[in-house]
Amino acid sequence: MWKWFHQLASPPHFYRIAPTFSLVLLLPGLALIAYGVYAGLFLAPMDYQQGDAFRIIYIHVPSAYLSLMAYMIMAVAGGIGLIWRMKLAHAVAASAAPLGAWFTFLALATGSIWGRPMWGTWWEWADPRMMSELILLFFYFGYMALRGAIDDTAKADKASAVLALVGVINVIIVHYSVTWWSSLHQGQTIMAKEGPAMDPGMLYPLLANIFGFTLLFGSLILRRTRTEVLFRERRTRWVKEMILAPEGQR
Amino acid sequence: MTAQLSAENLTLFRGDRCLFRGVGFALNSGELLILEGSNGSGKTSLMKAIVGMLDLEKGVVSWNGMPVAEQRQVFHGALVWTAHRVGLKADLTLVENLRFEAALRPQGSDDLETVLERLEISRLKPLPLRSLSAGQQRRVALARMLLADVPLWLMDEPFTNLDREGRALVMELVKEHLDKGGMCVMAAHQDVEIDAPVKKVVLQ
């Protein structure tokens, strides 16, 4: 098991197999999203309170979920890289950050668009989830800025891993403090909570989209990491041999 | 008997550049190790790697037969490193600086006054470090070494900014330290004339 893991983590091996794995994730992901989007838009019954506007949930929730997951991946991969000095883990963390930031942006944008018909405003300061998401976006910016500011890759990896680990604890505290804060300032309508008793016709497309987005995210991160590995290993012998190998054998 | 300070197969990369590869040495008490090489050949980096400030690509530095990574505090308690920069505060006086250093590591029996006399900086005592010349500041860094009770001295280009007299003094002090059973690692690009067992590591 351990040996298998080590082999997987070796850069040339990872570089070779990543496209296959990525495709294995991509195809079912696209299928799930195709179903989820179609069913979410046209088959799912209308919400009795929000009308058809609730259909935004099929984008909003998956992207909010991925924004958090990407941050977790970043922190965990950074921790693994720090403790076990695994270079691949740092490459994963580096690739997770921009993807996570994109999905955070998507969650914020869809949340804001959803808020317009529901709250009558593009931005509701008192909604704790939107605020947490916004601060999460700031965390991503800080992380990427720190990475960008350090020229030495090995140093950037380690420094940003420390930041991600400190940040992951704080993201949780931010969430609690923002929730407490918004409870002080109620009066405005807060987005209705989606209860557990969701109509199956509404729920299944949502689950399909969450899984589909996750698979797609997995596929993207694998390929991003692959490029990152190639760039970081650009002066090694295996890269040189691969590039100089005849066309068919790459 | 294993050497007190030893290193095996040290390899260090800075970014893509390999600074040194496969460096090894073994140093016993009473011996001097000289790191030779032109400017930019990685002498300072090798020294930083020995004290554990840099992450080595490969290789182990051992102190009394045990890797220093496993006993960082013990190892750091056994050395003083006079780096390229003196590492003292310019706003504090000579005495304030040395008193601070004394709180960090074990101190020998020599009192401050004797050591300062020896280094001929006794009369500069009340001055803040910023009003001292570069050579005088070097001497304060030497005082830090003499006051500490440690077996291992690491010196990065100890002769810069010193006049002929100062250089002779450094060699004399190192010789005394070695005679007492101490060890010294010195990075130098000029000849060192010290009558003691000398080992060398040459960096390209």
Added chain:
Amino acid sequence: MMESLAMGGYGAYVWTCFGLAAAVLIINEWRVRARQATVYKEIEVRIKALEDSA
């Protein structure tokens, strides 16, 4: 048909969101591919140049 596309008056909001999602996914897919191509190209040029000079 038009009625179901109008989303009960919320069409503009719903379709913008789905459009944004599609855009973000496509941008990321494209960025991943573009970056792989640039990095590969850069490395290829450099290695071949070194090989020729050797």
Added chain:
Amino acid sequence: MTNPERHMPSMTSGLLAVARRDLLLAWKRPGDVLNPLFFFAMVCTLFPLAVGPSAEQLTFSGPGVLWVAALLAMLISLNSLFISDFDDGSLEQLLISPQPLPLVGLGKTISHWLTSGLPLVLVSPIVAITYRMPGDVVLVLMLTLTLGTVSLSLLGSIGAALTVGLHRGTALLSLLILPLSMPVLIIGANTVSLAAGNETYSAGIWALAAYAVGTLSLAPYATAAALRISNE
């Protein structure tokens, strides 16, 4: 060769020595201590000028303004936490001293708090009175600022350690520290607002205290790790 009674300085002697040395340095350069205080006072002056001087306005926005100004003043003072030690090479010397690095960093952070957090706490009543804050609320403000600035010093030391030695460190430091400090700001400012509105506010105090204890026990390790990385 080493003398048989060779005694290693105790674990805390490094912490105390570093704290003492930094206080001494601050004493010799009072400007470094005063500048953030002036900044604090000036930011607090800007708000009435921008939003109007009515008494109602001031009492309403006072807690928030004071807290934001304090946060920014802390941020300004954090810039120099490790820079001068990095520049003159004494940070290297601290890294290879036989003292545990988390405690050395903690020593620097303690001195930082004493020279920036504590003065802010002491100056805040003067500004608070101009914002027409009643006496008992001022006490709550001082208490929240005390607990909050402790957390900010500790969190800030992580950021300062991560950015020391970088070219564009200053702007970067704010980008790293501001998101981290949001819980402190939220809880601190709103606790004072609650107190001003005659509502129960003890939960906020406890939360700030818990946060301070949490950062006190974790931040020194992160700072130490960051310092080692920055000095590679």
